[in-house]
Amino acid sequence: MRALLTRDLRLAVRAGGGFGLxxxxxxxxxxxxxxxxxxxAxxxxxxxxxxLWVAALLAALLSLDRIFAxxxxxxxxxxLATAPLPLEMLALAKAAAHWVTTGLPLVVAAPLLGVLLHLPGQAMxxxxxxxxxxTPALSLIGTFGAALTVGLRRGGLLLSLIVLPLYVPVLIxxxxxxxxxxxxxxxxxxxxLLAGIGLGCAALLPFATAAALRVTLR
Structure with missing residues (x-):
């Protein structure tokens, strides 16, 4: 799984869907x-x-279609589907790579950008x-949506329509x-409540993502 995570991190950065975008x-x-x-002020x-939360959500949405594409x-x-590694672990590795390349930089940059919006120091x-x-929940949900739409023409729009309603509780x-x-x-x-959503996504969505991939690869 570590090798797969490293590979995905390299691919994400080389494809332009990493830290900068x-x-x-x-x-x-x-x-x-x-x-x-x-x-x-x-x-x-x-x-x-x-x-800041809406901007982070939309920024995380930008690179979702590249997770499996x-x-x-x-x-x-x-x-990868026929490798010894279970598809559930593949889904976790993909979500982790997406979070490291997209979610983690947003977490680090948010307080600095909050200064531009006069966010009070006590809120940082x-x-x-x-x-x-x-943000880990956003990556897990996005990985599930990417598995549903992989291989579809113009799947990016459909992916957004699937994922955005699921993002709403995290945003709220x-x-x-x-x-x-x-x-x-x-x-x-x-x-x-946010932690509960994240734990629920980590427990359930890898299995849902694996099931979606099995259907896609038939």
């Missing part, structure tokens, strides 16, 4: 928001948690924790935790 999109959204809503501070195009996906730790708990609880932290309110409840 998500971070560039994240930065563009954060920079454009003050032009749309105005430069008032109070308004920006109030909407900053939601804006490269393997499908070069014919290595059927070989809560934003970090909420993104650290929520993640943004709520950051908002409560910004206002000095207890944020443990949304964080626990």
């Amino acid at each position: 998500g971070l560039a999109f994240f930065l563009i959204v954060v920079v454009l928001v003050p032009f749309g809503v105005g430069p008032e 109070d308004i920006l501070a109030r909407i900053a948690p939601g804006i 490269l393997d499908h195009e070069d014919g290595s996906l059927p070989l 730790p809560w934003l970090l924790v909420s993104l650290a708990l929520g 609880f993640g943004a709520e935790a950051a908002r409560r932290g910004a206002e000095g309110l207890p944020a443990q409840t949304p964080l626990l």
Whole structure:
């Protein structure tokens, strides 16, 4: 599994769907928001948690269609499916590679970009924790959606339609935790719910992803 993870990390970076693409999109959204809503610090501070979470969600969505697409195009996906490694572990490795190349850079960059939106300093730790708990769930859900649409023409649009409704609970609880932290309110409840979603995704979605791949490869 370690070799597969290393391979996927290299492929993601070489294909241009790695660190740079998500971070560039994240930065563009954060920079454009003050032009749309105005430069008032109070308004920006109030909407900053939601804006940062929406931008992170959309940035994670950009590279989902490449999770299995490269393997499908070069014919290595059927070989991976017949390898000794179970398909469930393959799905976990793909999700982990996506998180490392997309989710982790967003977690690291979010506090720095939060400064541009005048996010209160007391909200920074809560934003970090909420993104650290929520972005793995985004990668797991996205891997499942990518398995459903691999090999389809214009599957990227269908993938977005499948994945975005499943992203909504993660977005709600993640943004709520950051908002409560910004206002000095207890944020443990949304964080626990966010952690529960992540654990549920880790427990169930690798099996669902493996089943989708088996159907696709028949």
